[in-house]
Amino acid sequence: xxxxxxxxxxxxxxxxxxxxKPTPLIPYPELSSFFGFNAYIKHxxxxxxxxxxxxxxxxxxAQLSDEQKGRGVVTVTRGNHGQSIAxxxxxxxxxxxxxxxxxxxxxxxxxMRAYGAELIEHGADFDExxxxxxxxxxxxxxxxxxxxxxxxxxxGVGTYSLEVFEELPNLDVIIVPIGGGSGSCGTITVxxxxxxxxxxxxxxxxxxxxxxxxWKTGKTIQTESCETIADGLATRVPxxxxxxxxxxxxxxxxxxxxxxIRKAVRMALRYTHNLAEPAAVTPxxxxxxxxxxxxxxxxxxxxxxxxxxxxxxxxIVG
Numbered sequence: 001x002x003x004x005x006x007x008x009x010x011x012x013x014x015x016x017x018x019x020x021k022p023t024p025l026i027p028y029p030e031l032s033s034f035f036g037f038n039a040y041i042k043h044x045x046x047x048x049x050x051x052x053x054x055x056x057x058x059x060x061x062a063q064l065s066d067e068q069k070g071r072g073v074v075t076v077t078r079g080n081h082g083q084s085i086a087x088x089x090x091x092x093x094x095x096x097x098x099x100x101x102x103x104x105x106x107x108x109x110x111x112m113r114a115y116g117a118e119l120i121e122h123g124a125d126f127d128e129x130x131x132x133x134x135x136x137x138x139x140x141x142x143x144x145x146x147x148x149x150x151x152x153x154x155x156g157v158g159t160y161s162l163e164v165f166e167e168l169p170n171l172d173v174i175i176v177p178i179g180g181g182s183g184s185c186g187t188i189t190v191x192x193x194x195x196x197x198x199x200x201x202x203x204x205x206x207x208x209x210x211x212x213x214x215w216k217t218g219k220t221i222q223t224e225s226c227e228t229i230a231d232g233l234a235t236r237v238p239x240x241x242x243x244x245x246x247x248x249x250x251x252x253x254x255x256x257x258x259x260x261i262r263k264a265v266r267m268a269l270r271y272t273h274n275l276a277e278p279a280a281v282t283p284x285x286x287x288x289x290x291x292x293x294x295x296x297x298x299x300x301x302x303x304x305x306x307x308x309x310x311x312x313x314x315x316i317v318g
Contacts, residue, residue, distance in 0.1 A: 009158035
C-alpha cells in the first residue's frame, strides 16, 4: 500500500500552484456569534471546478510518465473528482474517461463533458461504477486511477491544509467532510507534522457511514446503501489507505442527517453568502451539534465544494 506523506504534500505545491492560487480563509462574525466560537471557513468552493479535488487532479497528472499520459486515464466519480481529472487532463493533454453511476448529478456530468472527458454511466452507485473501470483498463489499455488509493491525489488536496495552518497557526479545531477520505487524510498528515495539538473532526452523512462505522468498531465495514443528499459523501466501501490514516489520526467523527445538511446549506447562504453543495456544508452541520464542546475556540470548517445542482438547491431553499 502506497503511503501519504508530509513531504509529498509539500512537493505537490509546485504543480498545484502552477494553475491555481491559495483559497481564502475567512472569519465570519455572525456565524461566530451563532456558534459561540471563532468560526472560519476555508473556501475550497472558490476553486476552478468548484471543489478542492482539482488540487489532486493537477498533482496526479503532473506525476504521470509520457507513456502513461499517452495511454489515457480512466477513473470513477460522483462528480468533483471527475471534474478535476477532466480539467487536469485537458491542461496536460491527456485523454480522460470518467465513469459515473446512473442518476448522477446532471450538472456535474455536463461540466465533465465540457472539460473534454468521455463520460460513461454505469451502476447504481459509486462502488458499482468503480467496477467498470478495471474492465475498461483491460479493454482499452487505460491507466486506471482509483481515487481512493492514489497518493498523488491525497498529496495534492493536502495543500489546502498547509494553507490553513500557515494562515491560522493558532487554530484549535478543523472540521472536514469525509467521503472517500482524501481531504481528511491530507488534513491529518499536515496537522500531525506541524500542529499535532490541533483537533481534527471528520463528518459523514448518517446514510453513508461506512468510514464512521469502521473507525468506531476497528473493523472494515461496508454498508448496503449510501442514499444521501450529500452525493460527495456517498460511498459504501472504505479503502485501506484512507481508513488506516483516519483510524490513527482523526480525533472524532460526527454523523449528520440529510435534514441537518439542508439546514446547513441555508446557513451557508445566510451567513457566508456562498453557494455550497451538501457535502461541503457538513462541517457547519456538525458544528451545530458541537457548539458547547467548541465554545470560545478557533474553529476552521472546510467548505469543500460549490457544485449543487439546481433541482437540489430549489428543494432546499424553495
